[in-house]
Amino acid sequence: MFRALLIACCLTSLPALADSAVAIGDLVNQRLSLMKDVAGYKAQQHLPIEDVAQEARVLADSQAEAGRLGLEPASVRPFIAAQMDAAKAIQYRYRADWLASPEKGWRPRALESVRPQIARLSSRILQLLAKRLQAGPLTEAERGAFQQALNQTNLGEADKRRLFDALLAVKTDKAG
Secondary structure, three states, X not given: OHHHHHHHHHHHHHHHHHHHHHHHHHHHHHHHHOHHHHHHHHHHOOOOOOOHHHHHHXXXXXXXXXXXXXXXXXXXHHHHHHHHHHXXXXXXXXXXXXXXXXXXXXXXXXXXXXXXXXXXXXXXXXXXXXXXXXXXXXXXXXXXXXXXXXXXXXXXHHHHHHXXXXXXXXXXXXXX
């Protein structure tokens, strides 16, 4: 009887865990979709892709929020860094495409309007991740669902793998 109950619990919880991986992947995908605007704005304004001060703020804010959510801030750092690196890779690829063939009829939104959206999505990603980790650590079985949710034109397979690898390392804060 106990064995049947355990099997039933596992079968009903596996789809829920996969759904969580998809939901996290969807939010990461939405966040990365904003990089076209970021890249376009930076290109128009002749700004570099890399903004070390902004990245430091994002990393510090994300780690502080992770701690408030019961996540181990140090374990979140590689995931945040992977998102920022993927975002920069997307921006560099867009910029290279535009140098070769400018996109007509499209105007990027200003960073002042895009960055708050990025921050809200980052927060939602951490909230959903904290909730998901209450059920236990992410597993390799969730990789496919997460990576399939990432469908940005300029996001490579290596970027997707790195993002999930970093997610696997995120832990809850045992002290919290």
